[in-house]
Amino acid sequence: xxxxxxxxxxxxxxxxxxxxxxxxxxxxxxxxxxxxxxxxxxxxxxxxxxxxxxxxxxxxxxxxxxxxxxxxxxxxxxxxxxxxxxxxxxxxxxxxxxxxxxxxxxxxxxxxxxxxxxxxxxxxxxx
Amino acid sequence: xxxxxxxxxxxxxxxxxxxxxxxxxxxxxxxxxxxxxxxxxxxxxxxxxxxxxxxxxxxxxxxxxxxxxxxxxxxxxxxxxxxxxxxxxxxxxxxxxxxxxxxxxxxxxxxxxxxxxxxxxxxxxxxxxxxxxxxxxxxxxxxxxxxxxxxxxxxxxxxxxxxxxxxxxxxxxxxxxxxxxxxxxxxxxxxxxxxxxxxxxxxxxxxxxxxxxxxxxxxxxxxxxxxxxxxxxxxxxxxxxxxxxxxxxxxxxxxxxxxxxxxxxxxxxxxxxxxxxxxxxxxxxxxxxxxxxxxxxxxxxxxxxxxxxxxxxxxxxxxxxxxxxxxxxxxxxxxxxxxxxxxxxxxxxxxxxxxxxxxxxxxxxxxxxxxxxxxxxxxxxxxxxxxxxxxxxxxxxxxxxxxxxxxxxxxxxxxxxxxxxxxxxxxxxxx
Ligand SMILES: Cc1cc2nc3c(=O)[nH]c(=O)nc-3n(C[C@H](O)[C@H](O)[C@H](O)COP(=O)(O)OP(=O)(O)OC[C@H]3O[C@@H](n4cnc5c(N)ncnc54)[C@H](O)[C@@H]3O)c2cc1C
Numbered sequence: 001x002x003x004x005x006x007x008x009x010x011x012x013x014x015x016x017x018x019x020x021x022x023x024x025x026x027x028x029x030x031x032x033x034x035x036x037x038x039x040x041x042x043x044x045x046x047x048x049x050x051x052x053x054x055x056x057x058x059x060x061x062x063x064x065x066x067x068x069x070x071x072x073x074x075x076x077x078x079x080x081x082x083x084x085x086x087x088x089x090x091x092x093x094x095x096x097x098x099x100x101x102x103x104x105x106x107x108x109x110x111x112x113x114x115x116x117x118x119x120x121x122x123x124x125x126x127x
Numbered sequence: 128x129x130x131x132x133x134x135x136x137x138x139x140x141x142x143x144x145x146x147x148x149x150x151x152x153x154x155x156x157x158x159x160x161x162x163x164x165x166x167x168x169x170x171x172x173x174x175x176x177x178x179x180x181x182x183x184x185x186x187x188x189x190x191x192x193x194x195x196x197x198x199x200x201x202x203x204x205x206x207x208x209x210x211x212x213x214x215x216x217x218x219x220x221x222x223x224x225x226x227x228x229x230x231x232x233x234x235x236x237x238x239x240x241x242x243x244x245x246x247x248x249x250x251x252x253x254x255x256x257x258x259x260x261x262x263x264x265x266x267x268x269x270x271x272x273x274x275x276x277x278x279x280x281x282x283x284x285x286x287x288x289x290x291x292x293x294x295x296x297x298x299x300x301x302x303x304x305x306x307x308x309x310x311x312x313x314x315x316x317x318x319x320x321x322x323x324x325x326x327x328x329x330x331x332x333x334x335x336x337x338x339x340x341x342x343x344x345x346x347x348x349x350x351x352x353x354x355x356x357x358x359x360x361x362x363x364x365x366x367x368x369x370x371x372x373x374x375x376x377x378x379x380x381x382x383x384x385x386x387x388x389x390x391x392x393x394x395x396x397x398x399x400x401x402x403x404x405x406x407x408x409x410x411x412x413x414x415x416x417x418x419x420x421x422x423x424x425x426x427x428x429x430x431x432x433x434x435x436x437x438x439x440x441x442x443x444x445x446x447x448x449x450x451x452x453x454x455x456x457x458x459x460x461x462x463x464x465x466x467x468x469x470x471x472x473x474x475x476x477x478x479x480x481x482x483x484x485x486x487x488x489x490x491x492x493x494x495x496x497x498x499x500x501x502x503x504x505x506x507x508x509x510x511x512x513x514x515x516x517x518x519x520x521x522x523x524x525x526x527x528x529x530x531x532x533x534x535x536x537x538x539x540x541x542x543x544x545x546x547x548x549x550x551x552x553x554x555x556x557x558x
Contacts, residue, residue, distance in 0.1 A: 069189060071189045
């Protein structure tokens with residue numbers, strides 16, 4: 001196959017480097033325009049197995065807030081995002097919660113956990 | 128709670144938390160942070176997305192986790208918190224008037240004050256969109272708070288005006304929560320937020336972005352029923368023939384942020400008309416001795432890490448001032464940002480502080496420079512007569528939505544006292 005050049009914007013950090021990627025099929029031959037090593041590995045992943053960090057919220061029972069922000073222990077496959085959100089929407093946690101607590105273990109068998117982004121105290125009194 | 132404090136910080140966002148922590152670390156004994164919200168953390172609590180702390184913690188954290196780390200550090204360091212309390216005014220002799228529902232009116236005396244009130248969003252009134260006044264027109268940050276902190280959905284079918292980061296982040300968030308975002312409309316011919324958000328918030332979810340377009344009318348009686356969208360010409364005037372009605376039940380506005388400075392203005396601090404925030408020097412000092420400022424109250428940042436750094440500097444200076452150890456202000460010089468640089472901070476530098484840390488200059492360009500931009504810092508102020516070149520740095524591109532940071536080693540400043548100031552310029556490269 002003939003090498004093809006593709007353009008990508010790296011999303012690894014807020015710098016947003018504009019990458020030009022020389023590919024041969026799904027093989028990355030060379031990456032231009034990246035300011036650090038992470039740009040090259042991003043390009044590689046983005047073409048082979050694109051992943052994203054996903055953040056959302058889950059319902060809280062008996063907490064000082066009605067919802068708890070959650071995130072992932074590692075980026076998840078892009079194609080799983082919708083399904084992931086459906087999983088997250090079924091969960092209700094009981095306060096108190098600590099930052100880093102696992103809210104869903106090994107979500108969708110991805111090896112990735114959904115974890116709490118902050119501490120959440122329980123509301124003053126129970127009902 | 129006692130009435131006398133060495134350092135009082137107003138605002139518990141990342142700027143305020145870093146300032147308070149740094150004040151304790153630099154030896155201030157009694158440090159108080161005050162916030163009108165029930166919990167510390169500021170705007171970060173509603174920014175549940177990842178992307179915070181890559182510089183500070185070398186980790187990709189969600190906003191609430193970044194806040195949590197600083198809250199824990201500040202608590203451990205002995206910073207005191209006064210929450211659910213609104214600061215009403217701060218007098219020039221450092222008396223702070225506060226009101227809350229538990230104690231009514233309180234008055235505290237501070238040795239030094241740090242303003243860290245953050246910023247607020249521009250609203251419909253400030254961009255004057257014609258049309259009816261139905262429910263369903265909100266700022267993107269308000270919607271963000273409802274969705275991420277209250278667990279409420281403000282609508283089902285959205286149009287978002289403005290390609291700022293909050294707007295793009297909300298486009299993704301609402302989509303993930305099952306709403307439909309029909310389009311994002313941007314007046315300028317370029318993106319106003321970070322490019323990464325174009326990829327991971329809009330392109331990933333096939334949300335269309337219309338550059339050089341704006342909303343020219345809001346329709347609906349009780350609730351928004353649609354908006355009129357028009358293309359604009361090079362002068363940003365709507366082209367009537369292009370008008371199109373987009374049915375929707377909610378219009379979100381992500382049309383800019385304004386530093387919040389009612390308090391600092393009332394105290395008598397000088398503001399920079401270009402940033403909307405106090406004129407500061409590299410130590411966070413404002414025009415009024417003993418009053419310091421940091422974070423979005425000074426100018427709107429796109430990265431939290433720099434907000435924390437600014438807070439840290441302001442907390443340190445406030446501590447030195449309160450202890451009577453801040454050097455005299457005689458050696459403060461102006462920095463001028465010229466040409467295609469829209470604004471920059473700090474507007475002044477304090478020479479005696481330069482011995483310790485490199486000078487960080489941050490600025491935004493007026494228009495995108497996609498083929499490269501070279502920044503020059505030279506000695507002297509004004510016109511062609513500018514003196515010796517102290518520093519230069521080339522970037523592959525510079526964009527209005529992405530702040531440019533120049534870190535200048537202090538060894539470059541040997542002659543600063545003679546030259547009376549610094550001038551910063553940019554040269555656009557062409558392909
Ligand atoms: C939607 C959004 C997305 C962002 N995304 C990113 C990102 O992905 N990565 C990144 O690094 N940065 C991001 N940023 C930037 C960064 O988070 C902010 O610049 C930073 O949080 C600002 O901190 P601050 O302390 O200056 O202000 P704030 O966090 O706004 O804190 C100000 C505090 O002051 C309080 N206050 C104000 N007036 C008074 C008064 N009179 N009395 C009592 N209290 C008062 C307020 O209640 C508030 O809690 C984002 C910002 C926003 C808004």
